[in-house]
Amino acid sequence: MSTTSPGLVPASVLLAEPRPDWLAHWARFATGFSVDKLPPSLLAQAKLVMLDCIGAMAAGMQETENAALAGRLARRGRGEVAAIGAGVALRGDDAAFVNGIAGTALELDEGNQFARGHPGIHVLPAALATALANGRSGAELLTAFILGYEIGARVGAACRLRPSVHPHGTWGTIGAAFATALMEGADETRLAETINVAATMSVGASLSAMLEGATARNSYCGLSNRNGMAAWDLVASGFTGERDCVGSVYGSILAEGFSPAGMTKELGTRFEIERNYFKRHAACRFTHAALDVVVRLVAENGTLAPEAIESIEVATYAMAAQLDGPEPHNVLAARFSLPFAIATTLVNGEASVHAFREPSLSDARIRDLARIVRVREHADYTALLPAMRPAAVTVRLRDGRVLSGETLTNRGDAVDPFTADEVRAKFRDLAAPVWGETHAERVHAAVETIDTAENLTGLNGLLTEPAIKDR
Template identity: 65%
Template sequence: MSIATPQLVPASVLLAEPRPTWLTEWGAFASAFRFSDMPSDLIVQAKVVLLDCIGAVAAGMQEPEMRRLVERLGRRDSGSATAIGAGRRLSPLDAAFANGVAGTMLELDEGNQFARGHPGIHVLPAALAAQPCEQMSGADFLRAFVLGYEICARVGAASRLRSTVHPHGTWGTIGAAFVAALLEKANESDLVQIISMAAPLSISASLRSMLEGATVRNSYAGISARNGLAAWDLVASGFSSETDGVRSVYGNVLSETFRPEIMTEELGRRWEIQRNYFKRHAACRFTHGALDAVAEIIAKDGTLDPDSIERIEVDTYAFAAQLDAPAPTNMLAAKFSVPFSVATTLVHGEASVEAFRSPALADERVRRLAQRVSVRENSQMTAMLPDRRPAQVTIHLSDGRVVEGKTLTNRGDAQDPYSPDEVRAKFFALAVPVWGQDHAERIDALIGSLEGAADLSLLDTLLAEPPVKKD
């Protein structure tokens, strides 16, 4: 039988394709892997990532839209799972959704430059909602979290999403589903099934939403966490997946390129969670090279008067150069604008959460300066991806002086990492305004010794604490 229409493959050909070997290897690897197999540095890194994710979720949960969303979800079902930092319990599906949304609200969630996305904020919400906390030990939780992070980060690294697709809500669904399956002690066969089952439940996340500042974009990771739990419910109930759902979606639909060899390259020896990055600038990661260069200029030349700046030139890699809109209309759009991010950093001294809120958006000093920022791609810088994230910022002053800053890596990347203490300091900066110093210290201490916890009841209680009332 033959078909003349290009790219249309006969069913007889498709159905004859075997299951890929990498998928079988992954099922065997994850099934056999135990917490006792985790080296000490991997355990430390997993706990630091968990702490960072919790801080990002708790802080994001205080945004007005999140408070209203949790209130709506709570009216539908009070449930048993915690909405972190909200002081409310929801159904597991709704809690996974809410925590995933909250974690992306402030653009402070960790990520992975090789996966080109944010594994942690997809996996953690599903992990916390997958099973009652009294049924999960700390060691089992850490093992599942690391493996869930690993599988979805590798899918991200093995594929090249279309330029119109936002990575949130895509391959993270596989990590969310995998962590749920692991926490219910799925067997090897089911672990293979869940990877293929979750792939087509990824969403067609639009990149344009972030450029427009359409805050639907903040929902993508939450939807991914919820869909991951649904995928495991399907497999556990006897539903079947296609033979190779990952290649179908990430080799043809959301991406046209999938490199299966990456899925097992140094498997068990190289851990993607140890190649992650942490964020201190409250903006899109693509802006961070320019913002690090601005920080270098401020450290070297001191604070610059915005009115003394004639123009600013930013040379950087392609994905960052795309973010050239100079006049964002809301906080999310501002975080995805290199001109605004550079301008507000120069005016406020840092790219803090407050530097992107409404008062900063309305600040004429920032708005005028952003109009004087030009952004262009340097093809040599683009060629350095993904290992490097370079940028050069050149500021021309009205008195004729020129000051420059340049970076090849983003601060916080695997090549220039923050120390665990620096990540902890970020956690406290986010968590203390939510719960107070004492409560934040209890969470930090518990995460620090999580592998010894018989269950997660105490962690659940701490995360369920209502936020402190503001005067």
């Protein structure tokens, strides 16, 4: 049979094509992988990423809707896996769901600029839940976490998501499924099958949700964790996937331009978890370059009072320029408003969690300042993606002075990283208000020694501790 309709490929053609070689390559690589063979620097980085994710989940769980969801899931049925920061233990898939949601709520979870998303928080909740269910060791959890992070990030880097698709919940589903399958002892054949089944369970969600402040957007990562676990359940039960579902979904449905070569290039010698970034500004990553410049201008020139500012101009790359809405109506929308993020940083002195909550959200000084921020795309900056995330900020003062600055990278990037101590300090800043300093330090110590833990019941017990306000 032949067809003339564009994009319609006959089954005879599809079925004649072989399964991509990279699937088998990845399955072989994963089954022979062990943290025992990894350099100390990679292990240390993986622990930092894990610690960062836990801090983001614990703090994010204190948001009203996340705490309510954890309580609702607990009423449906309790289990053994911590809903981190909620003070309850849930069934594994429910815990992975709510932990994934909580981890993205504050816009403080780590990410990978080459993947253009957040691999860690898409993988850790599912990996932890499955490791606990199977009595796995801390070293085995680290192994699954690193590999789940790696395969998810590589899919993200090997394609270009469509501009209307939100990156949360997409390729992270593959990472969650892969880590889950490893924790359940999948062989090479079923690991490869899991990749394809997980791809078809990716969330195809609208990017507009983040711009509109639709808080359902925070569920996408939770869905990735839950769907990843379900993908393995399907494969373990005998279900099968497409011959090349990753190529289908990330080559033409959610994304385009998928490059199989990217899945195996330098595999085993270059790890995406070592090319990650950490966040200190509690706002969308795309705002960070401009915020870094603003913070530097204040450090160099002293506090800039809102009434002294005539206008603020921002030139940045395309995705950041999209965040130009000056009138956010809720906390989530504020985190995705570059004008508001700049204004609240100038008034509060930092883009902290509280800088995006009340009373800042309705502060007239911040609102008025946000209205005089103008944002535009700089085509030369867009051309520097993904290796760089540039922005230039010009502040015109009413006394005639003009302050300006530029950055090509974001603080916390792989090329301008935070120190390990800075990442640990961030964890304490997020976890201590939840559990108190002493308990937060116990969690930190458990993560630091995770590779020597015979099982994960100790860490899980620490993560099940209720928040201070609940005692």
